[in-house]
Amino acid sequence: MALDPVTFETLVPSRYITFTLPNPSTSPHLHTTPLLRVAVLDSPIQPTTPRVAAILVPTNRETDWIFSTEPGHLQLLLTSPPTSRLILLGDLPSSPNPTPSFTRPCSAESSDRQHKLTPLLIALSPRSCFANGLPKILFFNYEDDVVNSVIVDRRTGPIVGELLVEDVEIEGDDGVREFRRRLRFKRMPNFIQSQIRILPNGNGGGADDCSGPLNFGGSVGVGFRLDTGVLVHPYLEPMVAGVSLIGSYLDEQIRGRLRPKALCLGVGGGALIEFLSEKLGFEVVGVEADEVVLSVAKQHFGLKDGESMRLCVCDGIAMMVDGFDTKFDVIMVDLDSSDARTGISAPPLEFVRESVLRAASLVLREQGILVINVIPPSQSFYEVLIHELREVFNELYEINVGNTDNFVLVATVSPIQPAIDE
Structure with a gap:
């Protein structure tokens, strides 16, 4: 079915369209393919001033889910400066599946491509962008490590x-x-x-x-x-550091030959629970909703189910609300939202409820703490979470992870007693 150019004259929130056309920037120097894949996404929340931006998909990354899927495209849009329409342009890959390997090219070769592709981008701009003449197309550069x-x-x-x-x-x-x-x-x-x-x-x-x-x-x-002895995710070290708030209490437990207990909601690859068990001596219960994730953690990330670690496949929040026969010294929450439309956020909305937080407090011992990895999608989300935690817990501490994305919150069941030097 032919694509009607009129389609792009209006902005339709969250509309996502992909198509191919002959590549206007084809040349031996640019190492491009004859066909160009074009993906057009209109922002779910439109800025006051209409603006069109484009990203040239990095060479050899065309099949990466970041650039080849709607969720990846949406995340690029949500993490960019306010944009009405974000257009991704890249060589048409030979297969829809991610390529087995990638090597970063020595040079980006982008300036010539931008010049050749600008007429196409102007043609894909909405009518509202032409109020003051031809629109200026912004090019965002994608870079990672x-x-x-x-x-x-x-x-x-x-x-x-x-x-x-x-x-x-x-x-x-x-x-x-x-x-x-x-x-x-x-x-x-x-x-x-x-x-x-x-x-x-x-x-x-x-x-x-x-x-x-x-x-x-x-x-x-x-x-x-x-x-597995080093935590490389930026927020994991601060989460573990939060345990130091009850360090004196945990030392007393250990001196009394009582192994401290941790409940971890969200296992992923298992780096956090492995560290708590092997390096800090915790008896850990790890809860993961997807059995395939646990299988991958065991096969590829070195996670071991053993005497000091019990792994469960279930909804961690529901399991905590139902209650446990035992109580824990620490609850670690490393859960993110499953809805890409809300942006990357943690914890999920269903966790930010007074009933859930009260259930967490009941699962903890009197000197216990709740440690949460937080990626707030908005200031209001963060403020609501802070409010709900203060309604349930005694004290609340914030640890700055050192980036613009994460915070670690530590909530205590009881007031923290200052350490007394002997």
């Missing part, structure tokens, strides 16, 4: 849907590179669900033995080890 990546596994879970396990080589701001294993969901592809550090064999260090091909730069068969 991935230098190389290779897909380790791809599965579909009954709750989370399609997921990917990837080995990636990343480059920090200081130019230092390291390897990570990551878990991503197709429903929220721009968000890294879990990640751990992996070490090529021969680098030493106390890491778990595991074998597998990194396949970066053709180095087929390079072995690696999982380093």
